[in-house]
Amino acid sequence: MSTRTTTTRTGVGTGMEPTVDITDLYAAHRLQLVRLAVLLVDDFASAEDVVQDAFAALARRPDAVQDPSKALAYLRVSVVNTARSALRRRRTARAYSPPDDVAPPGPEDAAVLAEEHREVIAALHTLAPRQREVLVLRYWSNLSEAEIARTLGISQGTVKSTASRALVALEKSMTKAASAATSGKEER
CATH class of the missing domain: 1.10.10.10 (Winged helix-like DNA-binding domain superfamily/Winged helix DNA-binding domain)
Structure with missing residues (x-):
C-alpha cells in the first residue's frame, strides 16, 4: 500500500515539497484502518468513529501531512490510541452504577x-x-x-x-x- 502524493509549490524560491492529499489517503487506507479499529473496539460503528477522529486529528497536524511516510504511521498510532480511549470510556460507563435513591431523613x-x-x-x-x-x-x-x-x-x-x-x-x-x-x- 503506497501513499499517493501530490506536489505543490509552497512558496517562491522554496522549491517543491511533497504533501499528502488527505482525501486520497482516506480513500486508500480507510478500510484498512477501520479493520484495525474493529479488532480493537469490537464494534463497527465505534471503529468508524475512531478512524474519523484519526483523520480529523491528521488534518489538524500540518507537520504530519507534509511527510507522506509519517501520515499513515500517524493515522495508525492515532487509531490505536483513540480505540484505547474509547475502550476506557466504555469500561467506565459499564462500571458506573447510579446511587440508590435515598429516602429523606425522618x-x-x-x-x-x-x-x-x-x-x-x-x-x-x-x-x-x-x-x-x-x-x-x-x-x-x-x-x-x-x-x-x-x-x-x-x-x-x-x-x-x-x-x-x-x-x-x-x-x-x-x-x-x-x-x-x-x-x-x-x-x-
Missing part, C-alpha cells in the same frame, strides 16, 4: 444525628484549647493547613501534628464516653 434520623453531634461537641471540649482550635478550623471551617497556620500564628508542621494528636485524643474521648454509656445501659 425525625428519628434527625434525633440520632443531633445526639451524635452532642457527643462530638462534648468530646471536643475535653481537648486542649490549641487542639480544639485546629480541629474546628480544619473540619468545621474547612480551612487549609496554611490558612490555619496563619490564623493561629503557628507553623504548618505544628498544625499537622496538633491535628493528628487531637484526632487521637478525640477518638479516645468518644470511645470512653461510648463505653460508659453502654455500661450504664447494662446496669439498668
Whole structure:
C-alpha cells in the first residue's frame, strides 16, 4: 500500500515539497484502518468513529501531512490510541452504577444525628484549647493547613501534628464516653 502524493509549490524560491492529499489517503487506507479499529473496539460503528477522529486529528497536524511516510504511521498510532480511549470510556460507563435513591431523613434520623453531634461537641471540649482550635478550623471551617497556620500564628508542621494528636485524643474521648454509656445501659 503506497501513499499517493501530490506536489505543490509552497512558496517562491522554496522549491517543491511533497504533501499528502488527505482525501486520497482516506480513500486508500480507510478500510484498512477501520479493520484495525474493529479488532480493537469490537464494534463497527465505534471503529468508524475512531478512524474519523484519526483523520480529523491528521488534518489538524500540518507537520504530519507534509511527510507522506509519517501520515499513515500517524493515522495508525492515532487509531490505536483513540480505540484505547474509547475502550476506557466504555469500561467506565459499564462500571458506573447510579446511587440508590435515598429516602429523606425522618425525625428519628434527625434525633440520632443531633445526639451524635452532642457527643462530638462534648468530646471536643475535653481537648486542649490549641487542639480544639485546629480541629474546628480544619473540619468545621474547612480551612487549609496554611490558612490555619496563619490564623493561629503557628507553623504548618505544628498544625499537622496538633491535628493528628487531637484526632487521637478525640477518638479516645468518644470511645470512653461510648463505653460508659453502654455500661450504664447494662446496669439498668
